[in-house]
Amino acid sequence: MNERVVRISQDVAEAVRAVEEAGGRVLHRYDRVLIVEGDDLPELRSDVELTEAENLAVEAFRLRKTPAYQEAKRNRPDRDKEWGKDDLDAPDADEEQAAPSLRAVAKPTSERMINEIAVGVVLVNGTDPGYVMSAADRVAAVADVQEGLDWLAAQEPNAKITWAYDVRVATVDIEPWQGARWKGLPETFYKGIDAALFREDNNATYFFKGDQYVRFSAGSTTADAGYPKPIAGNWPGLPASFQSGIDAAFWRESNDAVYLFKGSQYVRFTKVPDGVDAGYPKPIAGNWPGLPASFEAGLDAALMRKDNHKIYFF
Structure with missing residues (x-):
């Protein structure tokens, strides 16, 4: 027909x-x-x-x-x-709840x-x-x-x-993410970021998501103009795997250096504009003594607390 x-x-x-x-x-x-x-x-x-x-x-x-x-x-x-068959998971995460809905789909119209x-x-x-x-x-x-x-x-x-x-x-016509505390972020950043970093050397805060990042200068209520920017090319010397996204980041007061982590490795910037320090990336294992094996395999977040000068890994 x-x-x-x-x-x-x-x-x-x-x-x-x-x-x-x-x-x-x-x-x-x-x-x-x-x-x-x-x-x-x-x-x-x-x-x-x-x-x-x-x-x-x-x-x-x-x-x-x-x-x-x-x-x-x-x-x-x-x-x-079909849902629930052929290696295709049912849309309901709870299998006991999903089963009745799957049976209903199988019935005649x-x-x-x-x-x-x-x-x-x-x-x-x-x-x-x-x-x-x-x-x-x-x-x-x-x-x-x-x-x-x-x-x-x-x-x-x-x-x-x-x-x-x-x-x-x-x-x-409502404003997306109206009232957000960090104004000017891309949509994807509001749904969750990969890493955050405060640098005391320039008093700026950085948010990372996927292969991009944004910067908030000191005292600014919105993201700096021109952001987001790609990680690649703006953090010189990063390995390709880091350019596609990072897992954790922090600024360390004792040596005024920035650390970025990806998987089981990390890099250090003593001076960010000059690029990654020589000899990096390095494995987390063996360079941060006393970490459990699961932490050595990768971190979710890191920070240095200004009030006690201690570093925390999550």
């Missing part, structure tokens, strides 16, 4: 009836845009101006028919696997799923650049909804389901 998009100007009920009388079926309905299935269907096209939701329907349908989209669907991870079924799609946009949903994002979202509901309807063809859509775009 062939799927195609038709636009209608006549009464929706009349258009649907005309499709069905010709042996076809309306799969998706967005007001005056229909996605229909069938051969030799009546011509229902018109030159009506489409709403935003109707345009999304048309563009989503076109996207689904592109070779790139179809190839991505064929090659998506775990395509033919509900007998209520027949004829026309309402579908509500809310696309949430933001005003902050990090939360803006692009036009391509919207089309892709609607395309995936169409694709998924096509599959669901095909589980019981005799139900002759038509999905009737109401698509809305909501804009959220």
Whole structure:
């Protein structure tokens, strides 16, 4: 059977009836845009101006028919696997709770799923650049909804389901992480950092996340301009493994040096602009006497307390 998009100007009920009388079926309905299935269907096209939701329907349908989209669907991870089987973990971490939900999925579709079924799609946009949903994002979202509901309807063809859509775009204009104590951080940093460091030689605080870092100068209430920056190139002499991210960092008062840790190794900067000191990286084991073996294998965090001049490893 062939799927195609038709636009209608006549009464929706009349258009649907005309499709069905010709042996076809309306799969998706967005007001005056229909996605229909069938051969030799009546011509229902018109030159009506489409709403935003109707345009999304048309563009989503076109996207689904592109070779790139179809190839991505064929090659998506775990395509033919089932939850809880085929080495694919159930979505619920508690297996005892997951089991009933998995059994429910295995049951036949509900007998209520027949004829026309309402579908509500809310696309949430933001005003902050990090939360803006692009036009391509919207089309892709609607395309995936169409694709998924096509599959669901095909589980019981005799139900002759038509999905009737109401698509809305909501804009959220709240400030992300409003009231954060460390202003100006990238989104990912607010969700958790890898390491933090205070340097007394320049009175600056540094936060590390992945292969990037930010700096707060003394007295500043927001991140310094130009940050985040990549670790690579800004901490001279670091091994490649450290450039992709670090695990812990601290400044040591006794020698005015900065230490960065990654896995079972660490480096030292006596003067940061001059690069990593000669002879580094070194293993944690043997260079920080008395550490348990689990600490020698890697640290989660480190700090020096100014009030007692002691170093703490976690």
